[in-house]
Amino acid sequence: MRTHTALLIGTTKGAFILSSDAERGQWSVSGPHCGGWSINHVIADPASDMLYAGGGSGWSGAGVWRSADQGTTWELSKLSWGQMDEWLTRDPDFAAEIGAPVPEPAPFTGEIESVWSLGLAGRTLYAGTKPGNLLRSTDHGESWQIVTSLANHPTRETWNPGAAGLVLHTILSDPDDPTKLWVAISAAGTFASEDGGATWDRRNRLSNAPDLHDHGHDHGDETGLCVHNMVRADGDLLYQQNHHGVFRSQDGGRSWQDISDGLPSRFGFPIALHPHDPQTIWTLPLNGDMAGRFPPDASAAVWRSRDGGDSWQRMDKGLPQENCFFTVLRQAMATDDHADPGLYFGTNSGSVFATLDAGENWTEIASHLPTILSVEAVTT
Numbered sequence: 001m002r003t004h005t006a007l008l009i010g011t012t013k014g015a016f017i018l019s020s021d022a023e024r025g026q027w028s029v030s031g032p033h034c035g036g037w038s039i040n041h042v043i044a045d046p047a048s049d050m051l052y053a054g055g056g057s058g059w060s061g062a063g064v065w066r067s068a069d070q071g072t073t074w075e076l077s078k079l080s081w082g083q084m085d086e087w088l089t090r091d092p093d094f095a096a097e098i099g100a101p102v103p104e105p106a107p108f109t110g111e112i113e114s115v116w117s118l119g120l121a122g123r124t125l126y127a128g129t130k131p132g133n134l135l136r137s138t139d140h141g142e143s144w145q146i147v148t149s150l151a152n153h154p155t156r157e158t159w160n161p162g163a164a165g166l167v168l169h170t171i172l173s174d175p176d177d178p179t180k181l182w183v184a185i186s187a188a189g190t191f192a193s194e195d196g197g198a199t200w201d202r203r204n205r206l207s208n209a210p211d212l213h214d215h216g217h218d219h220g221d222e223t224g225l226c227v228h229n230m231v232r233a234d235g236d237l238l239y240q241q242n243h244h245g246v247f248r249s250q251d252g253g254r255s256w257q258d259i260s261d262g263l264p265s266r267f268g269f270p271i272a273l274h275p276h277d278p279q280t281i282w283t284l285p286l287n288g289d290m291a292g293r294f295p296p297d298a299s300a301a302v303w304r305s306r307d308g309g310d311s312w313q314r315m316d317k318g319l320p321q322e323n324c325f326f327t328v329l330r331q332a333m334a335t336d337d338h339a340d341p342g343l344y345f346g347t348n349s350g351s352v353f354a355t356l357d358a359g360e361n362w363t364e365i366a367s368h369l370p371t372i373l374s375v376e377a378v379t380t
Contacts, residue, residue, distance in 0.1 A: 003022040004019070004020065004022070004379065004380045005019075005020045005024055005336050005338070005342065005377060005378070005379050005380075006018065006019050006020070006044075006377070006378045006379075006380070007020075007027075007334075007344055007352065007375055007376070007377055007378075008042035008043065008044060008051065008053075008374075008375070008376045008377075008378060009031070009042065009346060009352070009369065009372060009374070009375055010039035010040050010041050010042045010053065010055065010331070010372070010373045010374035010375075011032070011038075011039060011350075011369055011370035011371055011372050011373060012038045012370045012371040012373065013032050013036055013038070013370035013371075014031055014032025014033050014034050014035070014036045014037060014039060014370070015031060015032065015033040015034045015039045015042050015053045015065070015071075016029060016030065016031030016032060016033070016369060017029070017030045017031060017033070017070075017071045018352065018365065018366055024336075024338075024342055024354070024356060027365045027366060029366055029369075030071065032370075033053070033065070033067075033071060033074055034053050034055070034065040034074055034076075035060075035065075035074075035076070037053075037055050037056060037057070037060050037063075037065070038055050038056065038057050038060070038114070038373075039053045039054070039055035039065075039373065039374075040054055040055045040114065040115060040116045040117065040331070040373050040374060041053070041054050041055070041115070041116065041117050041118050041331055041373070041374045041376075042054075042118075042374060042376055043118045043119070043120070043376055044376070044378040045120055045125070045140075046378075047123070048140065049068070049070070050066060050067065050068055050140055050141075051066070051067040051070065051071055052064055052065070052066055052067075052118050052125065052141055053065040053066075053067075053074070053118075054114075054115030054116070054117065054118045054127055055114060055115055056079075056080070056082065056113065056114035056115055057082060057113075057114060058082055058083055058113060059082045059083050059084055060082045060084060061078060061079070061080045061081045061082030061084075061085055061106060061109070062078075062079045062080040062082075062106075062108070062112050062113060062114045062115050062129065063076050063077055063078045063079050063080075063106075063115065064076075064077045064079065064115055064118070064127055064137075064141045064144075065077075066140065066141045066142075077141050077142060077143075077144070078103070078104070078106045079106055079107060079108045079112060079115065079127075079129075079135070079144060080106045080107075080108045080109045080110070080111065080112050080113070081103065081106050081109040085103040085106070088100055088101075088102055088103055089102060089103060107144065108129075108135075108144075108146070111133070111146075112129040112130065112131070112133060112135075113129075113130045113131070113165075114129065114130050115127045115128070115129055116128050116129060116130055116167045116168060116169045117168060117169045117170055117171050117331070118171065119170075119171025119172065119173060120173065121173035121178040121179075121181055121196075122173075122178030123138065123178075124136055124137070124138055124178065124196075125137045125138075125140065125141055126147075126171045126181075127144065128167070128168030128169055128170070128171055128183060128185075129167075129168060130164075130165050130166065130167045130168075131161075131165065131166040131167070132159060132166040132167060132168045132185040132186075132188065133146055133147070133150070133151050133168060134146070134147040134150050134151075134168055134171070134183060134197070135147065136197070147197045149193075149197060149198055149199055149200055150183070150191065150197065150200050153191070153200055153202070155188070155202055156188075158188070159185065159187070159188035160187050160188070160225070161186070161187065162186035162187045162226050162243075164186065166185065166186070166187075166188070167185065167186055168183055168184070168185045169184060169185070169186060169229070169330055169331065170182075170183060170184035170227070170229060170230045170330075170331075171183050172230060172231070172232045172238075173232075174232070178196070179193075179194060179195055179196040180192075180193070180194050180252075181193045181196070181197060182230065182232065182238065182252075182253060184227040184229070184230045184240070185227070186225075186226050186227060186228070186243075187224075187225045187226035187227075187243075188202075188225055189202060189203070189204040189222070189223065189225040189227055190202070190203045190204055190223075190227055190230065190240070190253045191203065192252060192253050203249075203252070203253035203254055204222040204223050204225060204256070205221055205222060205223075205254065205255050205256065206221055206222060206223060206255065206256055206257075206258070207255045207256060207257040208255070223240075223242055223244070223245075223247055223256045224242045224243050224244035224245070226242065226243035226244070227240050227241075227242055227243075228240075228241045228242060228243060228268065228269045228270075228330045229241045229269060229270050229271050229330040229331065230271070231271055231272065231273040231281070232273075233273055233278030234278045236249070236250065236251050236252035236253075237249070237250055237278055237308075238252065238253055239259075239271055239273065239281050239309065240256070240271065241268050241269060241270060241271040241283055241330075242266075243267065243289065244266055244267075245258050245259075245260035245266040246258075246259050246260045246263065246266075246268075246271065246283055246309060247259060247260075248308060248309050259305075259308070259309030259310065262311055262312040263283070263285050263303055263312055264285050264296045264303075264314075265285040265286060265287055265288060265296050266285075267285065267286050267287070267288045267289055267293075268283055268284055268285045268286050268328075269284075269286070269327075269328060269329050269330040269332070270283065270284055270328055270329070270330055270331065270332055270333035270345065271283045271333070272333045272334060272335050272343060272345075273335065274335065274341060274358075275335055275336075275337040275341050276337075276339070276341070277306075278308075279305075279306060279307055279308045280304065280305065280306050280358070281304070281305050281308070281309065282302050282303065282304050282305075282315075282333070282343060282359060283302070283303055284300075284301075284302050284303070284328045284333065284345060285301075285303060286327065286328075292325065293327050294324065294325040294326060294327060295324050295326075298322065298323055298324050298325055299316070299320075299321045299322065299324060300316060300319040300320050300321065300324045300326070301314045301315060301316035301319060302315045302316070302319070302343075302345070302355075302359050302362075303315065304358065304359045315355075315358075315359035315360060315362075316362075317360060317361050317362060318353075318355075318361050318362030318363055318364075319353065319362050326347035326348055326349045326351070327347065327348045328345050328346070328347055328348075329348065329372070329373055329374070331373065331374035331375070331376075332345055332346040332347070332372050332373065332374055332375050333345040333346075333375060334375045334376050334377045335377060336377035336378075336379050337377075337379055338379060340356060340357070341358075342354055342355065342356050342377065343355050343358070343359060344365075344375050344377060345375060346369070346372030346374075346375045347372060348371045348372065349371075350366075350367060350368050350369035350370055350371065350372060351364055351366065351367045351368075351369070351372075352364070352365050352366040352367075352369070352372070352375070353365070
């Protein structure tokens, strides 16, 4: 019986691990891990018990950190140099003075700036990068190859960067068929592959259902290309939080239906899925791109749908209801897979909130962490 739950937290000052007791009532914090790097995403591989943390910056370069002992020790797979590496290479005496080794060459120097997302498909580990590329590894992150079919996609010249740049931030797969993949790129939209990444189909078309385009954000026949986050339920059921609304697809992204009606705002970053009920989803609306990117009326709430987005309910008990100006970023909301799953989100002000009753009641389980970039839950 699995009783231990851990939250894998990516922050601007390293990775942190929150570990719970059996009741998920008491939490301990370890970290920072990964050399204090800015870590955009941390995931676990249940098949190998490996932990992976992707991140980097213009200073450190890009890379994926790996741990084979549940986060006690970490090893870096360096993917590109940063400014520090260039300094150390030009001045070996300075490197010796500060006790830093002269860096070895990194395979993607000049091509990628940081790792933004990680994902697993069978035994293959994928990394999404800035600018928007996809890398794959078949040796637990020790070596990497670029997925050239996506890098050379015929629409690439039309891809435009979002506010954070051109980033591949979401990687999804079908556990029953690891050749089926979906990625989301800001701001190029959703791409899908059904042959293990050999070819990619751009999937941003709106559904033909009536009255789906009259929301003040007309994008013609496409969803907004700035996808913020995306989750997969079962089969080909997908949900996405977009810069311009929340959308549902029942055909693997071939067409999208706007399900934003009932929410206080169309803008937000994260979306989370109930692990046992494909019709239950949660999102955390923010007041808008140019309005501050904090909860509407500075009153925090998570919104839940139990019918696939046809209707929404506000869930705010235990969350700050006045003078709340935090932001919850695109990968900073997650569920565990208990029978009664926990739902968790982290804020840019360093807090982690949890609910064990589908959002009815919330508790702050960690505070004063660095800016939280991602949250993933693991149950062992």
